[in-house]
Amino acid sequence: MRNPRKHGAASGGSHERGTSAPGVSGENADGGYNAGMAVFSYIIGGIIVWSLIGWGLDFVWGTRWIVLAGALLGAIGGFYLSHMHGLTSSRKNAGERPAAGGPSEDGDTNAK
Structure with missing residues (x-):
């Protein structure tokens, strides 16, 4: 069975890396x-695009508040997209394994 942590050797890299952030390939440091x-x-x-759409609608309809609603909608939509792409979860690794939450495997070498 192939060791998933030794992906650097297969891709031509000379050194190993640990786990990477969610949604990002393991080859990237x-x-x-x-x-x-x-x-x-x-x-x-999202804020820029939806604010511009709101600004245009404000101009056409003669209102002043749609640009603010567009900015809020853009911020919410941008966060939603990043969440759906798996970029906001800090408890998962790229391989969809739970992040280590317990003591390290090297023992008590850093304990005082």
């Missing part, structure tokens, strides 16, 4: 950063 940037992009992109 900046998994948490990339997942965070994806969440940020979804939320900010």
Whole structure:
């Protein structure tokens, strides 16, 4: 059986990495950063797009509040998309295994 932690050797990498952030491939060393940037992009992109739609509707209909509703809708929609893509869960790894929650396997080497 193939060891899932030794993916670096199969892909030509010279060193092993631990687990990566949810939704990000294991070959990428900046998994948490990339997942965070994806969440940020979804939320900010949703706010910008829906605010512009609300601004246009405000202009056409002569109102002032639809732009704010659009910004709120965009933020909620961006968070929903990032959640549906699995980028906001901190308790799962890329392989859909639960994250380690107990003591480390190396024993009490860091205990004081």
